[in-house]
Amino acid sequence: MRFTKGHGTENDFVLVPDLDARLNLDADLTRRLADRHAGIGGDGVIRVVPTESATEEAVRSQAGRARWFMDYRNADGSTAEMCGNGTRVFASYLRREGLETSDEFEIATRAGIKGIRFEGDVVATNMGQWRFVDEAKAVAEGFDSLVLLRDRPLSEDPWSALSVDMGNPHTVVALPESVDLATLDLFHVPEVRPLPPQGTNVEFVRVMGPGHIAMRVHERGVGETQSCGTGVCAAALATSFWAGNPEPKEDWTVDVPGGRLRVRGLPNHEVELAGPAALVADGTIDLSALA
Numbered sequence: 637m638r639f640t641k642g643h644g645t646e647n648d649f650v651l652v653p654d655l656d657a658r659l660n661l662d663a664d665l666t667r668r669l670a671d672r673h674a675g676i677g678g679d680g681v682i683r684v685v686p687t688e689s690a691t692e693e694a695v696r697s698q699a700g701r702a703r704w705f706m707d708y709r710n711a712d713g714s715t716a717e718m719c720g721n722g723t724r725v726f727a728s729y730l731r732r733e734g735l736e737t738s739d740e741f742e743i744a745t746r747a748g749i750k751g752i753r754f755e756g757d758v759v760a761t762n763m764g765q766w767r768f769v770d771e772a773k774a775v776a777e778g779f780d781s782l783v784l785l786r787d788r789p790l791s792e793d794p795w796s797a798l799s800v801d802m803g804n805p806h807t808v809v810a811l812p813e814s815v816d817l818a819t820l821d822l823f824h825v826p827e828v829r830p831l832p833p834q835g836t837n838v839e840f841v842r843v844m845g846p847g848h849i850a851m852r853v854h855e856r857g858v859g860e861t862q863s864c865g866t867g868v869c870a871a872a873l874a875t876s877f878w879a880g881n882p883e884p885k886e887d888w889t890v891d892v893p894g895g896r897l898r899v900r901g902l903p904n905h906e907v908e909l910a911g912p913a914a915l916v917a918d919g920t921i922d923l924s925a926l927a
């Protein structure tokens with residue numbers, strides 16, 4: 637089986653082309669491909685498949701606008717609705733392979749159509765509409781949940797957090813001034829109260845200056861990653877909201893361990909994510925050796 641390895645700000649993926657929709661990418665195969673010791677290794681696996689061949693009807697219905705479906709799986713084998721960094725890597729693969737030829741096109745995801753625009757080396761994705769999960773609570777209190785890290789003393793207060801729906805779930809923590817972002821131990825899954833039924837990705841944010849934040853993330857189904865595109869958008873939107881701008885008009889710069897991304901508020905409650913994408917290796921996998 638052919639594969640391509642790529643990353644967006646070091647959020648890394650194994651891409652597997654499945655142009656005739658014959659591959660059974662189940663949870664077990666996904667885990668083996670993503671395994672960093674016995675497989676290729678990645679935060680996730682992306683199957684490149686014609687939208688019209690998707691098994692989910694909600695995805696197939698996007699086929700009139702988007703030729704290709706980004707079938708995204710987390711390293712633990714679970715499916716995810718969306719992957720922001722994945723959209724740039726997926727789009728770069730489609731262009732390199734001649735599967736899309738223009739600078740602007742649309743792709744299908746489990747969270748709906750996403751618009752892609754190439755600006756030289758930068759790829760911008762219209763991530764579509766976002767929302768606070770509990771809008772009323774967000775407006776009234778600014779926060780709707782609590783987050784605890786296992787290594788922090790029980791005597792400490794949990795941190796307040798805000799849930800943002802980017803098509804996939806996010807919980808954004810505004811770190812208190814006294815806490816150093818670099819010292820957080822994100823090895824264990826953060827405890828989120830109440831835990832959303834579908835789980836959540838958790839972002840820890842430090843304000844660096846006007847329109848500029850730094851962030852670390854613990855991804856659902858993966859663990860700590862070097863970057864998370866949907867998480868970067870959620871973090872910028874929550875921080876902008878806390879700063880009194882619920883509909884951000886300015887650009888946000890977001891630093892993650894793997895690099896830097898740009899978030900731009902768009903009309904109609906939509907948001908754009910822009911940054912680099914790299915395809916770093918191509919190869920062939922012997923599936924019987926993986927088993």
Ligand SMILES: N[C@@H](CCC[C@H](N)C(=O)O)C(=O)O
Nearest residue numbers: 716719720721804864865866
């Ligand atoms: N890294 C991605 C998000 C991948 C999915 C996530 N782990 C989830 O389960 O929702 C990004 O760049 O957005």
